[in-house]
Amino acid sequence: MSNAVGVAARCKSTVLSLVRSASLKILQGKKRLAAALLLGFCATASADDILFENVRIFDGKGTALSAPSNVLVKGNVIARISTDPVEAEGAERIAGNGRTLMPGLIDAHWHAMLIATTPAEAMEDIGFANLAAGDEATDTLMRGFTTVRDVGGPAFGLKRAIDRGIIAGPRIYPSGAMITVTSGHGDFRQPSDLPRRIGGPFTPMEVNGGSIVVDSPDEVRLRAREQFMQGAVLLKLTAGGGVSSPHSPLDVTTFTAPELRAAVEIADNWGTYVAAHAFTPEAIEMAIAAGVKCIEHGFLMNEDDAKLIAENGIWLSLQPLHDLMRTSLPEGSVERAKAEEVWPGIDRTYKLAKKYKIKTAWGTDILFSRALARQQGAILASLVRWYTPAEALAMATGTNAELLALSGKRNPYPGKLGVVEEGALADLLLVDGNPLENIDLVADPANNFKIIMKDGVVYKNTLAE
Structure with missing residues (x-):
């Protein structure tokens, strides 16, 4: 600067x-x-x-x-x-x-454009979403977070504004739109939006760049290249079901093996890597077999998966999810039921990560809540449930910086961080x-x-x- x-x-x-x-x-x-x-x-x-x-x-x-x-x-x-x-x-x-x-501090699982808005605002009013995200970016920096790894959302313009000194905010390592499949995690369309026609009109979330739906290896390649054209430094795929997507059951492996390999091929061509949202053993194992280098969440993994991750030197990006993210979901909803299944796995997964000395990153994964975003530092402090303060702080600084370095020549901030x-x-x-x-x-x-x-x-x- x-x-x-x-x-x-x-x-x-x-x-x-x-x-x-x-x-x-x-x-x-x-x-x-x-x-x-x-x-x-x-x-x-x-x-x-x-x-x-x-x-x-x-x-x-x-x-x-x-x-x-x-x-x-x-x-x-x-x-x-x-x-x-x-x-x-x-x-x-x-x-x-x-x-x-x-x-x-470094947050390795952040959604800069999806915190200060509601889901409707994020999908329908990109102008408002950018202004709100800019204000939240300044708050993020004022909490001591000088770098974030953005794993899903249209953060390219926000990153440029920060890098040029137009607004104050953290360094952003963006993945661009979450790449998902029909009915996958990140597909927020309604049944009335179906059937999807290949090459047909996009939904507001796709137009704004929050997520993009792909249903073949060729579509994966096209949308992956589009993210890199806009400035992505990694790709984020949703390899299995998720909590917040109503039409994405947790047990489903959403991508096929050829689709996952297509994403890894394009990321390899660009000298960077794929991070895959995956909870279940099936999604984790398929992602690793395809060449994915970082698993996001992994909260339903078993001991064999932990061994597999450790043996292959795969990164595990974990989050000690705040309980308000579970309790704020409506009781009786599909999303709340999935959260109740996922939350007990947080403790088990952290223990497995420690047991097998897995390369573990730390993040928050906060969505649509400025109030919860203000607890970013407190969420980091909650790691003392499993780690010493020094271990927790090293994870949020030096260790997270090692994960950022996986972007190789796509690294937007050459130099040593953390x-x-x-x-x-x-x-x-x-x-x-x-x-x-x-x-x-x-x-x-x-x-x-x-x-x-x-x-x-x-x-x-x-x-x-």
Whole structure:
């Protein structure tokens, strides 16, 4: 990001901080003070170099904090880390006072365009959906999530707006539309929309890019290439049934083996990979046989599946799903019945992942609920049901970054993410406290994340307050 764009982004972040806190009163009754704060911030935001002094580092991989250290950020990269004083003439100096410096958080299963809207809005009003998603993207960044892996939704325009500094938000690794089949998970058509005619008109969800229906290997290839043409960095297929789709039973393996192989072939051609939504043993095993490199969910797997995943080095993208996602579904509905079947598998699957040392990513999978999205950090903290705080935080930083790297040359953000080390991209959080001792600190980012930096740009700094 250029210095000019960086300054603009920092100024925007100041305005957002004012608007989204008690400083609403400042804007209403003390406009002079607000203007002074903004001008003062922008005047100091022009420094390209930032030096964090006297911080304890969680590096995104280890189990303990470092000794008191100094970290120099030059441009968008961590240039130097030292326990000795660092010479940095002209750099903006930030007194850490023993606080924790850690990597920005990464959510590996996110739907940026499907959180701040209702299903109807997402399908029918793409203009509103983009504006709402942009506002939610800024909230996501302000929760400390500097990167998301978007596994289904029309997030390409949102990503461009963030990357160009038009709005503040996380880095986005987009898959584009969820690729599904007739009556598969992600097919939200009604029976009145049938029969489907090959080459016929698309539904609003397909037109807007939320999901796309395919029913042959050739259609898979066509729609996969369309996602890559728009900027996808991976493909997301729904290899089995899902909870939220009313016409998609959990036990059904929705894609045929040739259809799955067609998707893997195209992803291979583009130097990247396929992630497959799959709950059941049948869906998981078929996806792995086809060459899929990442299983999303897997909550109905058995022990043999866990062994298969581990032996083949497949990634397992898990989510400690918030119980409100189950209880908010209407009692007696098909969706609620499927949720009741899936939820007991969450604990079992995490235990299998640990037992067989599966490469495990972490995400949230929140849909159509801004209120629940605000619990993003709390959902991460809930991993202590199975992991230590250090293990949980490493999963949401360094480990998730390894999964992002599977995109290979399609990676939209070349550089090292998820770690605090020399040469890594400067996505950093300054935390008031030690999250390795109290992981609940990440559940209250408004109070505990004093500085939020993405790509070397400070989007939040409350130390002066």
